[in-house]
Amino acid sequence: MARRVLVLGAGIIGLSSAWHALRRGFQVTVVDRGDSPRDGCSFGNAGMVVPSHFIPLAAPGVVWQGLKWMWNPESPFYIRPRLSPSLLAWGWRFWRASSPRRVEAAAPLLRDLNFASRDLYEQWAADADSGPGDFGLERNGLLMLCRTGAGFEEEARFAERANGLGVPARVLDAGAARTMEPGLELDIEGAVFFPKDAHLDPNRLMAGLESRCRAMGAEFHFRTEVTGFGRDGVRLGSVFTSGGELEADQVVLAAGSWSPLVARNLGLGLPMQAGKGYSLTLEKPRKRLSLCSILTEARVAVTPMGGRLRVGGTMELSGLNESVAQSRVRGIVRSFCGYYPDFTESDFSSIEPWRGLRPCTPDGLPYLGRSRKVPNLVVATGHAMMGLSLGPVTGKIAGELLDNAPPSIDIRLLDPQRYG
Ligand SMILES: Cc1cc2nc3c(=O)[nH]c(=O)nc-3n(C[C@H](O)[C@H](O)[C@H](O)COP(=O)(O)OP(=O)(O)OC[C@H]3O[C@@H](n4cnc5c(N)ncnc54)[C@H](O)[C@@H]3O)c2cc1C
Helix, strand or coil, rough: CCCCCEEEECHHHHHHHHHHHHHHCCCEEEECCCCCHHHCCCCCCCEEEECCCCCCCCCHHHHHHHHHHCEEEECCCCCCCCCCCHHHHHHHHHHHCCCHHHHHHHHHHHHHHHEEEEEEECHHHCCCCCCCCCCCEEEECCCEEECCHHHHHHHHHHHHHHCCCCCCCCCEEHHHHHHHCCCCCCCCEEEEEEEECECHHHHHHHHHHHHHHHCCCEEEEEEECCCEEEEEEEEEEEECCCCCEEECCEEEEECHHHHHHHHHHCCCCCCCCEEEEEEEEEECCCCCCCCCEEEECEEEEEECCCCCCEEEEEECCCCCCCCCCHHHHHHHHHHHHHHHCCCCHHHCCCCCEEEEEEEECCCCCEEEECCCCCEEEEEEEHHHHHHHHHHHHHHHHHHHHHHHCCCCCHHHHHHHCCCC
């Protein structure tokens, strides 16, 4: 069987795919237009591994909540108004996908993918010979912190649903939640604890994965932009890049938010919007946290990473632009200091915000599968808020697809051609 695989994109999805392809004996080349894996969305994210996130982004109530938030410059959600046919079509599909029936169908799949990915992270952490080294995996759960009574009630209902689906969740009153983070003030009404969630340091993970893939024989071409494809009938024969033409027997498309631009060169439509988010990392936080948390009403993620502390959030649909909206960054910091009053806004005054573009599909489910139009292309993208969490299992399934083996999890809902 032809064994040369070209992976387009060196984010968590590309690197995980490369690692699994290498383990299966493929000869792997990774191409990325950035200087290093630090350039994509996979570097400055909140590092959470989240079996608790079995509800896709497109869910009932999200559209109305989003519309309310639109008018507040510090809110966690914004769509830059523009007459864009692709944005309108995406919005229409998102609205259609936000039905209870679609969400119920997606939940068991997202649960299974997240649990499988968590197991793979555990295997990587234990695999000193071929894993990515120490990437700070902490398997001590996640707190969903609620500052309002209404938020707490909603989260408690969600906990019931999670338990019903086999994702353990414990409802904690404010006192019980505070005992989970002793020595820290929490201004909350209550919390839900998800013991099976975990967190890690994405900076270390990405660096470790790249060097492990190199050690296993992968070739990397950074500062190399994919600009087109050479066809061999319906198949891909080669990939044109800013650094010349590269030949491959099979290609994995893992270019994150830019995947639709790359796919367009192949005549493939992958509806997607970039969902910009920001994070700020305190190198020496005034208090140490042990658990990661999500501030539910503010949609802010808080993650301890070794001695550091990362706070991130917002979902801005403003196209493929990487500018920083300071008002939204302020909103993240204010919300964090509201839930964690030990911290003050001035703690963040000299910190440069990081920004990343989450690849968001209209139904909140990734695109993962072999293309029917281009048979030697595997599509692996569109993980929105869960790319870090779902990276290893996506890579594993991409490896299976490259080998023409049946995927270990039923991925029919993730068909990359579900929108035509
Ligand atoms: C603030 C924030 C917090 C987050 N927190 C979490 C979290 O806690 N848990 C979680 O699971 N997820 C989280 N996410 C989401 C997660 O970061 C993304 O889903 C994930 O990083 C997407 O990975 P990717 O490999 O698909 O894309 P990317 O990491 O963006 O990688 C794509 C790569 O493709 C390259 N590329 C693009 N076009 C081309 C081209 N033409 N030629 C060559 N190369 C190209 C880019 O340079 C880039 O390196 C968060 C995101 C944000 C913004």
